[in-house]
Amino acid sequence: MTRVLGLTGGIGTGKSTVARMFAELGAVVLDADAIVHELQAPGQPMLDAIAEAFGPELIDADGALDREALGERVFSDEDARKRLNAIVHPAVGAEMARRLAAAREAGVPLVLLDIPLLLETRSKGGSGAMVEAVIVVYAPPEAQIERQRIRDGRDREAALERMRAQLPIDEKREMADHVIDNSGSLEETEAQVRAVFAELSGAAG
Numbered sequence: 001m002t003r004v005l006g007l008t009g010g011i012g013t014g015k016s017t018v019a020r021m022f023a024e025l026g027a028v029v030l031d032a033d034a035i036v037h038e039l040q041a042p043g044q045p046m047l048d049a050i051a052e053a054f055g056p057e058l059i060d061a062d063g064a065l066d067r068e069a070l071g072e073r074v075f076s077d078e079d080a081r082k083r084l085n086a087i088v089h090p091a092v093g094a095e096m097a098r099r100l101a102a103a104r105e106a107g108v109p110l111v112l113l114d115i116p117l118l119l120e121t122r123s124k125g126g127s128g129a130m131v132e133a134v135i136v137v138y139a140p141p142e143a144q145i146e147r148q149r150i151r152d153g154r155d156r157e158a159a160l161e162r163m164r165a166q167l168p169i170d171e172k173r174e175m176a177d178h179v180i181d182n183s184g185s186l187e188e189t190e191a192q193v194r195a196v197f198a199e200l201s202g203a204a205g
Contacts, residue, residue: 002104004111004130005200008118009137010169011162012144012151014182014189018137019114021193026201028108032115035095036088040065049087054080075161089121100130110201119172135196136176138169139183 007022007029009015023029039046042063051059054073060066074081096113103111113131115121122129139147141163148159163169173179178196182189 002108002111003200004100004113004132006118006122006131006134007112007114007137008116008134008172009182010139010144010166010172011116012147012159013137013139013169014147015114015116015137017186018135018180018182018189018193019112021190022112022197025194025197027110027112027197028103029112029114030096030099030103032092032096032113035092035099039088039091039095046087046091050084053083053087071162075158075165081165097130110197117166119175120167133177133200134175135178135180136169136172137180137182138173139181141169143183144169 007015007019009018019029019031038044040050041047047059047065050065050070054070058066058070058073070084074084096115100111100113112135118131118134119136122131122134144163145156145159148154148162149156154162166172178200180189180192180196
């Protein structure tokens with residue numbers, strides 16, 4: 001029997017690092033962001049839909065999506081963000097369900113659905129509705145801002161804009177079934193991941 005868990009966090013909390021740790025321990029990770037990138041590749045219908053909704057200037061000279069420009073557009077405009085989500089979420093949810101079905105067919109014991117907006121969309125029947133429990137990767141808001149500054153070169157207001165588009169991380173922590181606190185060292189984070197994986201895979205077995 002395949003156990004299906006949700007993995008989420010907030011921008012700058014280190015969710016990708018934690019997902020990699022779970023994968024190294026043997027979990028199958030279905031990454032919503034990676035699926036989005038695949039579905040938004042040149043020649044894909046989703047890219048055409050985004051260009052139609054937001055303008056052809058968001059497509060660069062190579063025919064690829066200018067993600068930074070799109071991000072600036074939607075993170076400062078809630079209506080634009082809703083239009084984008086209406087294009088992206090159904091297609092990503094369908095592809096995630098297809099891959100999950102394949103993992104179940106293969107008898108994979110533990111699958112993590114890595115979804116940034118899992119808790120925001122769980123009650124609306126999105127991919128989050130497929131999970132039996134939620135793991136939240138936590139880091140304090142100031143750490144989220146600082147990591148965006150270092151990783152993406154964003155100033156404080158740009159970082160806060162992206163954080164406001166998600167539920168506050170402290171709220172997500174309260175909603176979690178399991179919390180990985182990624183505010184310390186990588187070794188401390190890895191120890192927590194190992195403990196949660198052992199608990200979950202033991203229950204799966």
